[in-house]
Amino acid sequence: MSEPASISSGIAQRYAAAIFELAKESKSLAGLEANVDGLDAALADSADLREMIASPVISRAAQEKAITALGSKMGLDKTVCNALALMAQNRRLFVLPQLVACLRAMISEEKGEVTAEVISAKALTKTQAANLAKTLQERVGKAVKINATVDDTLIGGLVVKVGSQMIDTSIRSRLNSLQNAMKEVG
Structure with a gap:
């Protein structure tokens, strides 16, 4: 794996672990799975979303506003919305596709x-x-x-x-x- 891909994977893994643990503690893994499916579909369907999360030109505040609005419109759990807003504040939204994959793997492993x-x-x-x-x-x-x-x-x-x-x-x-x-x- 190349170094940038490894770094992205590590960042996504840390955010995914935090989101997963919070969802597990609140016994809302089913809701998290629905959120992950929704985010995956949104990434697949929207070129604008993929461009927004990857663009270094869009400011942190604009990314946070856009991802928060998207989360509200999609009806995402508060934990996921907060994590996405934090990722935008820290300029980490570019790892959203890897985050979705990590969360999907964690949920599958938990379900056996x-x-x-x-x-x-x-x-x-x-x-x-x-x-x-x-x-x-x-x-x-x-x-x-x-x-x-x-x-x-x-x-x-x-x-x-x-x-x-x-x-x-x-x-x-x-x-x-x-x-x-x-x-x-x-």
Whole structure:
């Protein structure tokens, strides 16, 4: 990991640990999980939000005002809103995507589940996602939460990442393997 990425990860980890412990003490982990899902969706959907948290040109006060307004509009817990305001005051909003990932991992660990990153050529149906989760649960031995994304360049098949393990059954991967085998022959 590069040094800036390591520093960002460390900052996010510290804020996530504090937020998680406060939520755990107040027995509001379910609310925290909903907040994390909301923040993740907001980051994915809003280019303006991603630009605002990363911009060194926007003042601390403006970032704090914007993130506080966003938190109020989204109905985020007071603990999360206060943490986001503190991050803005300290010029740390740029780690928000890592913070969301850290909190998601902490919540999953607390619930005794693992998150499987699934990339497919087309969107999985609910039945397919449930069957995949069941199969992965049998293999991993823990409850599995599916985080699905779509990448049409896969052509077909799936790429599944659970922890440090990756299963790539995509057609793109198979075509690349065939191409490499053909190069070795010729």
